[in-house]
Amino acid sequence: MKTIKPTKIGAYSSCKSELRSSEMGDLWAAYMGNSMSKCVLSYFLKQVEDKDIKGTLEHSLSLCEDFLGKIEKIFRSVNHPIPIAFTKDDVNLDAPRLFDDEFYLHYLRQMIRAGINLYALSVPLSTRTDVSEFFIQCVDETMKLVNILNDLLERKGASPKTPVIPVPEKASFVQNEDYFNGYLGKIRPLHALEIKHLFDMVGANSVNKALLFAFSQVSESEKIKQFFKKGEELIANTLETYTHYLTENHLPALPLLDHMVTTSKFSPFSDKLMLFHTIDLFTLRIRDIGNSIAENGRHDLGLTLFKKLTTVGFYVQDGAKLMLENGWMEKISHAPKWE
Incomplete structure (x- = not known):
């Protein structure tokens, strides 16, 4: 059986094929989202006091900047215009504090969910090697960030844990349509x-x-x-x-x-x-x-x-x-x- 060697993420293969519609759209969406996040995270970093939270924000910002640079490189390879998105004119880094430090963690958790959704769905639809490798890297790096954030939320006593419910005594089957009731009956x-x-x-x-x-x-x-x-x-x-x-x-x-x-x-x-x-x-x-x-x-x-x-x-x-x-x-x- 032929062994598939792992691809080194970041060392994108040269690819002269055109971008497909899904690749173009997903890269554009990823650029817009990361451009916005770069502005937001830059402001958060000017205000944050907690050293642990600051480290996580810095890591998140570095990922945004890395992703933006790689998307620009792919766009330039096919002469696709770089989106205007958001610039330094869209953020005032000297504005007073608007959120407490803990909010940054809850905010990051939601934005990471959004990123994973976009990146993961993009992988199977990407046929260009460099685009596919890029979105695989995005998923990999974002999942690492999830673990860092979850660990920090746990240490700060702010981890949102879903409720605990009883473990079933045995496997069983639904017996009747009452299972779907919501207004009448049981x-x-x-x-x-x-x-x-x-x-x-x-x-x-x-x-x-x-x-x-x-x-x-x-x-x-x-x-x-x-x-x-x-x-x-x-x-x-x-x-x-x-x-x-x-x-x-x-x-x-x-x-x-x-x-x-x-x-x-x-x-x-x-x-x-x-x-x-x-x-x-x-x-x-x-x-x-x-x-x-x-x-x-x-x-x-x-x-x-x-x-x-x-x-x-x-x-x-x-x-x-x-x-x-x-x-x-x-x-x-x-x-x-x-x-």
Whole structure:
């Protein structure tokens, strides 16, 4: 049997083939996300006091810069324009502190989840050697960061752990359709995957709520400020709904993080960056809801999730319109238009 030798990550093979649509789109999305994260992490590093958290932020920032440089190299190999994305004009490193140190850990946890989702899904669709190797490196380095972050959260006593449930006495099968009930008849407790998704979505939305709370304090545009407040209200309603499903099953839910936002009124970020970030986070919530629907088995929870999907979708659409109004919506590559 032929042995496959491991490829040295980073030493990308020369590849003259054109970029496929999936590669072009995923590289563009990765560039936009890492460009935004570079601005955010640079500001966090100016404010952080905890040495352990600072080290993790520095490591995260170095990954962003490395990924950006490699994407630029691939784009230049096919004469693809480098996205404008975000620059030093989108961050004010001298702005006062807007978040407590612990918030940086919860924020990083959510952004890492977003990165892993993008990078992992990109690997099987990438056919160019350099692109495939790049996304494999992204997955590998991001997973290493996950372990570093989880260890730090544990040491700081801030690790968000899913609830413990009893181990079944034996393997068994569902006996009747009552298993799917949610409104009438006998309603079963939540199963393990339903608990996982609800718990995870509570954690993600708690970070989002605190972030929007902060953004609404410092935004310079009244219209965009109101958009952030609307999003905060949407999340508050969502958290109430998800938490209810957990508490009615006597399961714990994660607390809010709003107390980790300071009273500063000076924005460290441009409205463009904050609006893009908000849309990006809510887009991730759409993915979370979709994953939850796919593994749900109760009619009531399924309907609730479908309603949330619609609500979040309309909110993202409103945000996209604001980006368009302000001339901030950068265009991704698309198929040719035939006359």
